[in-house]
Amino acid sequence: MERPEIVSSEGRIDTPAAVTPAWPRAQLVAFFVMVAVFLVAPFIVYPVFLMKALCFALFACAFNLLIGYVGLLSFGHAVFLGSAGYVSAHVAKVWGGPPELAILAGTSTAAILGLVIGALAIRRQGIYFAMITLALAQMIYFFCVQAKFTGGEDGIQAVPRGVLLGVLDLQSTLAMYFVVLAVFLAGFLLIYRTIHSPFGQVLKAIRENEPRALSLGYEADRYKLIAFVLSATLAGLAGSTKALVFQLASLTDVHWSMSGEVVLMTLLGGLGTVFGPVAGALIVAALENYLAQLGAWVTVVQGAIFVFCVLTFRRGVVGELGRILRQPL
Amino acid sequence: MLLGIPPQALFGQLLIGLINGSFYAMLSLGLSVIFGLLNIINFTHGAQYMMGAFAAYFLLQWAGLGYGWALLLAPVAVGLLGIGLERTMLKRLAHLDHLYGLLLTFGMALVVQGLFRNEFGSSGLPYAIPGPLTGGHDLGFMFLPNYRAWVVVFSLTVCLGTWFVIERTKLGSYLRAATENPALVQAFGINVPRMVTLTYGFGVALAAAAGVLAAPIYQVNPLMGADLIIVVFAVVVIGGMGSILGSIVTGFGLGVIEGLTKVFYPEASNTVIFVIMAVVLLIKPAGLFGRTQ
Numbered sequence: 114m115e116r117p118e119i120v121s122s123e124g125r126i127d128t129p130a131a132v133t134p135a136w137p138r139a140q141l142v143a144f145f146v147m148v149a150v151f152l153v154a155p156f157i158v159y160p161v162f163l164m165k166a167l168c169f170a171l172f173a174c175a176f177n178l179l180i181g182y183v184g185l186l187s188f189g190h191a192v193f194l195g196s197a198g199y200v201s202a203h204v205a206k207v208w209g210g211p212p213e214l215a216i217l218a219g220t221s222t223a224a225i226l227g228l229v230i231g232a233l234a235i236r237r238q239g240i241y242f243a244m245i246t247l248a249l250a251q252m253i254y255f256f257c258v259q260a261k262f263t264g265g266e267d268g269i270q271a272v273p274r275g276v277l278l279g280v281l282d283l284q285s286t287l288a289m290y291f292v293v294l295a296v297f298l299a300g301f302l303l304i305y306r307t308i309h310s311p312f313g314q315v316l317k318a319i320r321e322n323e324p325r326a327l328s329l330g331y332e333a334d335r336y337k338l339i340a341f342v343l344s345a346t347l348a349g350l351a352g353s354t355k356a357l358v359f360q361l362a363s364l365t366d367v368h369w370s371m372s373g374e375v376v377l378m379t380l381l382g383g384l385g386t387v388f389g390p391v392a393g394a395l396i397v398a399a400l401e402n403y404l405a406q407l408g409a410w411v412t413v414v415q416g417a418i419f420v421f422c423v424l425t426f427r428r429g430v431v432g433e434l435g436r437i438l439r440q441p442l
Numbered sequence: 443m444l445l446g447i448p449p450q451a452l453f454g455q456l457l458i459g460l461i462n463g464s465f466y467a468m469l470s471l472g473l474s475v476i477f478g479l480l481n482i483i484n485f486t487h488g489a490q491y492m493m494g495a496f497a498a499y500f501l502l503q504w505a506g507l508g509y510g511w512a513l514l515l516a517p518v519a520v521g522l523l524g525i526g527l528e529r530t531m532l533k534r535l536a537h538l539d540h541l542y543g544l545l546l547t548f549g550m551a552l553v554v555q556g557l558f559r560n561e562f563g564s565s566g567l568p569y570a571i572p573g574p575l576t577g578g579h580d581l582g583f584m585f586l587p588n589y590r591a592w593v594v595v596f597s598l599t600v601c602l603g604t605w606f607v608i609e610r611t612k613l614g615s616y617l618r619a620a621t622e623n624p625a626l627v628q629a630f631g632i633n634v635p636r637m638v639t640l641t642y643g644f645g646v647a648l649a650a651a652a653g654v655l656a657a658p659i660y661q662v663n664p665l666m667g668a669d670l671i672i673v674v675f676a677v678v679v680i681g682g683m684g685s686i687l688g689s690i691v692t693g694f695g696l697g698v699i700e701g702l703t704k705v706f707y708p709e710a711s712n713t714v715i716f717v718i719m720a721v722v723l724l725i726k727p728a729g730l731f732g733r734t735q
Contacts, residue, residue, distance in 0.1 A: 186541045186544070233720055233723050233724070234723075236723050236724075236727040237679070237723070237727055237728075239540060239541070240477075240482075240483050240540050240541065240544060241679060243483070243541065243544055244483065244675040244676075244678065244679055245679055245719070245723065247672055247675060248672060248673075248675050248676040248679065248716050248719055249716060249719075249720065251669070251672045251673075251676075251716060252713045252716035252717070255712040255713050256713065259709065259712075369672065373548060373552070376545065376548075380545065408560070409556050409559040409560045410556065410560065411556075412552050412553075412555065412556035412559070413552070413553050413556035413557055413560070415549075415552055416548075416549040416550065416551070416552025416553035416554075416556060417549070417553055418549070419545060419546065419548060419549025419550075419552065420531070420546055420549040420550060420553065422545075423535070423542050423545050423546040423549065424531060424534065424535075424546070427538075427542070
């Protein structure tokens with residue numbers, strides 16, 4: 114099918130170069146504050162906790178790319194986190210591969226899964242999209258329960274962290290921490306670049322008014338699918354890294370409750386904000402740490418936060434902060 | 443022997459399939475009715491199914507009221523709780539994106555299931571099959587336990603009754619009209635907000651009734667609805683939420699298919715419904731009985 118001339122693939126008339134401006138100052142400041150905090154933090158706070166928070170933060174940022182910028186609520190994102198973790202752990206432990214190969218393998222697995230699940234799920238809109246992603250994720254969860262290589266209830270334990278690129282021994286907690294920080298920052302910047310690119314503008318257009326975006330000649334489904342695969346891939350990157358950090362891949366990371374948790378992090382931090390998912394991930398990870406002794410109460414507290422956020426706190430922590438400062442964060 | 447399978451096993455699994463199908467049908471019917479009028483997916487549905495089973499258990503333990511009373515009172519009680527939820531919380535979300543309704547009810551499900559798990563642990567509590575429905579009949583080719591037959595008959599009656607009310611009565615015509623265009627129906631002097639509240643209460647009561655039916659078969663367990671609701675979501679996607687009869691047929695049909703899978707390829711019995719959902723999405727994205735928007 115021929116495209117209308119006004120949106121010929123070379124140089125769209127309605128997308129001037131100014132569509133990717135320099136970072137707004139508030140966001141630039143926030144970014145450097147965030148980096149500074151994460152550089153200093155491991156010397157003050159327990160580094161393993163921080164690594165967990167960073168993995169969750171990348172996971173939540175990837176999820177936010179879909180819900181915040183395309184308006185798609187995926188209720189099965191744990192599958193990308195968890196299955197990437199399994200593949201990464203399998204490569205590192207059973208095949209004895211180096212950590213970079215383990216992470217690459219895990220991330221690619223998530224990308225392929227994202228392509229398949231995304232292609233099916235974008236066939237329906239809105240609320241159905243959420244139900245379909247949840248159902249497909251449950252299918253893969255059952256697969257992970259039954260498959261031999263995942264180790265069932267035990268998971269894959271004692272995964273060696275290995276030596277990164279043959280030089281950096283990750284057994285050292287600080288070395289591992291800074292690798293995780295680098296992975297997180299790379300993912301964060303990639304997402305930032307994506308949502309501020311012409312591609313990101315089209316995604317927002319689809320979120321605001323899909324029929325209009327279609328009528329302008331944008332193939333909404335293709336954009337949605339690319340965004341979905343990108344989000345799944347980055348969630349996989351978070352999952353692969355997490356498996357190396359904790360030297361463990363288990364069913365927890367594939368279960369629907371983990372999909373719920375990433376929704377909670379993003380909602381609490383602020384849907385569609387740049388820094389919200391990071392803040393949300395830190396809060397939820399801290400909450401889990403402190404409430405861990407309380408057992409099932411964690412679920413109750415999480416549910417209550419959900420209800421509270423939806424009823425009266427829909428902008429989230431960072432969204433409210435941005436509103437007070439009158440700056441998009 | 444039939445296709446290398448002893449008929450006892452085959453018909454046994456078919457019956458279990460029909461039983462599960464009864465639950466799928468009642469739950470997906472409730473979800474459809476709620477979705478039609480409120481435009482939200484009620485994630486708390488699984489928790490409300492569980493609360494129905496617990497209500498039956500409480501009635502027996504604390505008030506000495508048996509199964510018959512439970513079948514009547516539990517749906518009313520849980521339905522009233524649902525009405526409270528709609529009045530205090532869901533109503534405020536009506537003007538927002540539908541996804542917020544999903545998130546709110548998901549949060550409520552976590553709270554309810556967490557509270558019950560704190561109180562009762564995650565192992566099940568037993569609920570005996572009521573006296574008159576114990577035992578069974580030998581049909582020659584299989585043994586039919588009375589209670590299981592009762593579940594299928596009861597659920598079918600409730601489902602068809604719901605279909606009759608919605609499709610064939612004046613009340614149902616108001617409901618269908620409000621689904622199409624609530625503002626216009628309101629302008630005709632019909633109290634739409636009250637109808638919305640009662641509809642939510644009715645959908646929840648259906649879930650609770652399914653919970654009471656399930657109590658003697660499965661144990662009464664705080665997490666009994668947590669995984670079930672995801673399967674029911676798949677059932678709803680397969681059937682499409684446009685048609686009442688569609689929900690019923692899809693629910694029973696998928697239960698039977700799942701039962702047959704247990705006989706012929708047990709490894710896939712957990713996932714077969716999700717696979718069917720994927721295939722349906724490829725062939726007919728709107729669902730078997732759905733209308734494309």
